Amino acid sequence: MSVKPSIPKGTRDFGPLETARRNYIFDTIRSAFRLFGYNPIETPAMENLSSLMGKYGEEGDKLLFKILNSGDYLKDIPNGELEKKDSLALATKISEKGLRYDLTVPFARFVVQNRNDIQLPFKRCQIQPVWRADRPQKGRYREFYQCDADVVGSDSLWNEVELLSLIDEVFKNLKIRVATKLNNRKILSGIAELIGESDRIIDITVAIDKIEKIGIEKVSEELYAKGISEEAVKKLLPILELSGSNTDKIASLADVLKDSEIGSKGVEELKWIVDQFDALGHQCGLEVDVSLARGLNYYTGTIIEVKALDVEIGSITGGGRYDNLTGVFGMPGLSGVGISFGADRIYDVLNKLELYPESVTESVKILFLNFGEKEAAECMKLVKSLREKGISAELYPDNAKLKKQMSYADALKVPYVAIIGESELATGELILKDMSSGEQTRHSIKDFSL
Secondary structure (H helix, E strand, O other), X not given: OOOOOOOOOOOOOOOHHHHHHHHHHHHHHHHXXXXXXXXXXXOOOEEEHHHHOOOOHHHHHHOOOEEOOOOOOOOOOOHHHHHHOOHHHHHHHHXXXXXXXXXXXXXXXXXXXXXXXXXXXXXXXXXXXEEOOOXXXXXXXXXXXXXXXXXXXXXXXXHHHHHHHHHHHHHHHHOOOEEEEEEEHHHHHHHHHHOOOHHHHHHHHHHHOOHHHHHHHHHHHHHHHOOOXXXXXXXXXXXXXXXXXXXXXXXXXHHHOOOOHHHHHHHHHHHHHHHHHHHHOOOOEEEEOOOOOOOOOOOOOEEEEEEEOOOOOOOOEEEEEOOOHHHHHOOOOOOEEEEEEEHHHHHHHHHHHOOOOHHHHOOOOEEEOOOOHHHHHHHHHHHHHHHHOOOOXXXXXXXXXXHHHHHHHHHOOOOEEEXXXXXXXXXXXXXXXXXXXXXXXEEEOOOOOO
């Protein structure tokens, strides 16, 4: 018995309907990118591991899909090393490349590699798949698309305001109600300084980034396990649970961090961005969230996360400022800020809420039925004429039974069916059937158009 083929866990096939819906998302985002002046680029699916490792933190490194070297990749590995079964140490010797984990690090590599060919500040957009060796679960996949927009070569906080406006534009057009959360990595550094754990900022941010997933008690346990003192955790928790309006939270943070230079700078940046964004007027709400950490190591300033209000799912957009990222590729001092739309999670949200326009699933406007060779030849002339006018048209390829051809039209939700049989050829007319109403009308073949 043959074994039914399958695909790896955490990946998905997309048929015509799903692909049409996903293209609607991509087209909506791409249109907004174009409106805001972002220039499209593409980078390879695989990167050198040396470009990827160490950019996402210890946990991120574990989620990199590594590609085995070509040929006999074990040839030069001593037997002693194989017997140790140290997979992490072995991986660096048998694998030199990996699938990209996100689009931001490859973008930083692109900027450095093409520094002489790009104009700064450089506004880039990119829509491509990424891969993570994560445990598959609802809303979390091993292969998924990201839709990124970044600006490098500018320190101005207007870039953050513009990216928040871009987020508002995309979700307004997709008709998804969202809450956009905002924080600043400098604030988190100031908090770490305040509680006496400045050198543990990475451990702290990785832990508090999980508050929404595992709760404050589990986060506390993780902090203790990482060696953060009980006294420090007791000081930290009230800050993370600040409530009230954005104005109230910012005022509280300003007071708490008044003796921290870096913390005060973060509060100042956060207040400026919130004030400018609010002054412009937007549909989506902006919420200051002190517990927002986004555990990636490369963020240095503003951090952004977007959640859908009407569907329980992880963040559907995220990003922030990464002043030091290009430095690891030999180009220090270049500031950048960017966001990434999670197309796969947005797809799941739109499916759950049934927010797709009806036109998205319309594959063809009119189907011409096939009643024989002479009739089909006349139909194809009309098909060609309609296509030249930008109207999607199709001829059913086989002279099959009428019921089968009509079932095909129903399955594809074709709005109109055209009939040219032997009698219609003789009279020079065709019958046009509106599939939604069932109404049939006659039209001149010579002058027909939709």
